Amino acid sequence: MLRERGLPVRRPQLTFATMDHSTPTRTEQVFGGAPITIEAAARQVRELEVNCADFGVELLGLRHARRGIVHIIGPELGLTQPGKTVVCGDSHTSTHGALGALAFGIGTTEVGHVLATQCLLQRKPRTLAINVSGRLAAGVTAKDLILAIIGRIGVAGGTGHVIEYRGETIAALDMDERMTVCNMSIEAGARAGMIAPDETTYAYLAGRPRAPRGEAWEMALEEWRGLATDAGARFDRQTDIDASALEPMVTYGTNPGMVIPVSGTIPQRPGDAAFAKSLAYMGFEPGRPVAEQPVDVVFVGSCTNGRLSDLRAAAALLRGRKVAPGVQMLVVPGSQEVKREAEAEGLHRVFLEAGAQWRESGCSMCLGMNGDLVAKGQYAVSTSNRNFEGRQGVGARTLLASPLTAAASAVRGRLTDPRELM
Amino acid sequence: MDPIKTLRARTVVLPVSDVDTDQIIPARFLTTTTRSGLGAHLFADWRYGSDGEPKADFVLNRPEAKGCTILVAGNNFGCGSSREHAPWALADYGFRAVVSTQIADIFRNNSLKNGLLPVIVDPAAHGWLMEHPGAQITLELETSTLTLPTGQAVRFPLEPFARYCLMNGVDELGFLLGREQQIRAFEERRPAGPPA
Numbered sequence: 001m002l003r004e005r006g007l008p009v010r011r012p013q014l015t016f017a018t019m020d021h022s023t024p025t026r027t028e029q030v031f032g033g034a035p036i037t038i039e040a041a042a043r044q045v046r047e048l049e050v051n052c053a054d055f056g057v058e059l060l061g062l063r064h065a066r067r068g069i070v071h072i073i074g075p076e077l078g079l080t081q082p083g084k085t086v087v088c089g090d091s092h093t094s095t096h097g098a099l100g101a102l103a104f105g106i107g108t109t110e111v112g113h114v115l116a117t118q119c120l121l122q123r124k125p126r127t128l129a130i131n132v133s134g135r136l137a138a139g140v141t142a143k144d145l146i147l148a149i150i151g152r153i154g155v156a157g158g159t160g161h162v163i164e165y166r167g168e169t170i171a172a173l174d175m176d177e178r179m180t181v182c183n184m185s186i187e188a189g190a191r192a193g194m195i196a197p198d199e200t201t202y203a204y205l206a207g208r209p210r211a212p213r214g215e216a217w218e219m220a221l222e223e224w225r226g227l228a229t230d231a232g233a234r235f236d237r238q239t240d241i242d243a244s245a246l247e248p249m250v251t252y253g254t255n256p257g258m259v260i261p262v263s264g265t266i267p268q269r270p271g272d273a274a275f276a277k278s279l280a281y282m283g284f285e286p287g288r289p290v291a292e293q294p295v296d297v298v299f300v301g302s303c304t305n306g307r308l309s310d311l312r313a314a315a316a317l318l319r320g321r322k323v324a325p326g327v328q329m330l331v332v333p334g335s336q337e338v339k340r341e342a343e344a345e346g347l348h349r350v351f352l353e354a355g356a357q358w359r360e361s362g363c364s365m366c367l368g369m370n371g372d373l374v375a376k377g378q379y380a381v382s383t384s385n386r387n388f389e390g391r392q393g394v395g396a397r398t399l400l401a402s403p404l405t406a407a408a409s410a411v412r413g414r415l416t417d418p419r420e421l422m
Numbered sequence: 423m424d425p426i427k428t429l430r431a432r433t434v435v436l437p438v439s440d441v442d443t444d445q446i447i448p449a450r451f452l453t454t455t456t457r458s459g460l461g462a463h464l465f466a467d468w469r470y471g472s473d474g475e476p477k478a479d480f481v482l483n484r485p486e487a488k489g490c491t492i493l494v495a496g497n498n499f500g501c502g503s504s505r506e507h508a509p510w511a512l513a514d515y516g517f518r519a520v521v522s523t524q525i526a527d528i529f530r531n532n533s534l535k536n537g538l539l540p541v542i543v544d545p546a547a548h549g550w551l552m553e554h555p556g557a558q559i560t561l562e563l564e565t566s567t568l569t570l571p572t573g574q575a576v577r578f579p580l581e582p583f584a585r586y587c588l589m590n591g592v593d594e595l596g597f598l599l600g601r602e603q604q605i606r607a608f609e610e611r612r613p614a615g616p617p618a
Contacts, residue, residue: 001595005595007599021449021452022452022453038453040453040454040455041453043453043455044453044455047455089504089506090503090504091502091503091504091528093504104528105504105528106504106528106531107504107505107506107509107528107531107532107535108457108506108532109506109532109535109536109594109595110531110532110535112595113594113595113598116595116598116599117595117598117599117601117605118605118609119598119601119605121583121594121597121598123581155440155498155501156440156497156498156501156524156526159498159524159526159527160527186502186528189498189501189526189527191527191528255440255442255501257440273437274438274439274440274496277438367444367449367503368448368449368450369449369450369452369453376472386442386444386502386503388442388444388445388502389444389445389467390444390445390448390467391444391449394448394467394472
């Protein structure tokens, strides 16, 4: 679009690029001589390199030490900051809202508009407050919370809205957990989800490579402290969630709203053809307990659950245990920095000794376009964000869950409530 | 982009709710670096068997679907990923409009930029359309109305700016580039460097 019209990137210093969707995660393909096996993916990677060089855009390329999934590295580098508007050609851009930024996914044409003009034409969205109270029980994570929220309001419940997650439970979450929650706003139909910046946010950002320093930091803090929603502000809609009542959650169907506790049974909806089709795809029968379902693949990673605390949670469950025979487990850090931090703590040894695979960062098995695939008919317990038909590979059956549930299921070889192993 | 003022065409009905963009075009086709030819992969996993042959029972493969350029889908169409390949694939296949009770925000935005008209109608009109595949309907942009063959007309939401762009074949980038002065004035009030 820019080349066709002879336009430059208007603000290259406000533009950043990385590669994550189509990059391989096998070390020999990233750093060794082995080629990227998918030719079209290799071409896409080369084209991004050329475009960034031609237009003067900073690229964290395939072998860059700070490369990773865009929604992991934006916050990690301190690029994502409260009050900023952050856009990216990916729907999980909502993740960055955890830092009090207005962040949302856009399509390719709009990416072009931003590159050319640094502007986007927008309509004011409606507002949806999700008020969460009560403490999450041990073994119940931010992933279980957001899955429960999507189950409550539905996959189109947030359409046309920006969500603000509020309340004592949200304030008590750390930044990794907040990002997990905001990440899946789009699974509830909302383009953006936000959490008001607070001391947790500022402590997370302080000292990050692209965060302001010195006097600029003090000025930024002053500005950020004024961003939170006013007391008594009115929202177009509100929903209240009691977090203390939640259990580990898992999806059983082909959209993220089809979710139940791991201890639950598959619902019955006689006469609902779409529901029946979804269960047929999953190979599930109504009325059956979802736990005990044998699993073939376990994936820990993605922009939803590929951060250090996610890997720590999975490792804590796997330490001294083995992945069950016949189960393939992939652990894919969300960024090269997460990988280094995990290795410094020895987490990679826990995974490798348990029999899991330890990979380079990328989107990996969250979506079938980089070579990491779930085979037809196989069941995958996955910490990613979408259980759509064919999302992880043609005919693949995805059960979305937390890193704890994923690790517990890997050990038992069947869908398992992590509290049984804690 | 060609201007659209009126669209009169027959419908094909896809009786599935919550159609996500991974169904419209699976991720394995996204490594393409051009947007042409994506229509061949539209609904790939529903449309073709594992042998690559078209499935006779899929709605788009039925003889009566030929020449139908308005897609009527179940509730909530286009959820999921922001891939613009979804409207590209629908438009490349030949669709000019998609009708549902709800259309996901990002998909809707992407569609408007590619001359694919996203039409949100009330459950009653939607129910009628779902029950009458092949119906000849008219979409009038000037009045934002969908007219059924029964003569009944229902309005659909279309913000004035989007309507203007569609009816005049104006693309938003041209509009934005024409606001150079305002953009420059804004930038002068802001620090020039990377995020503070």
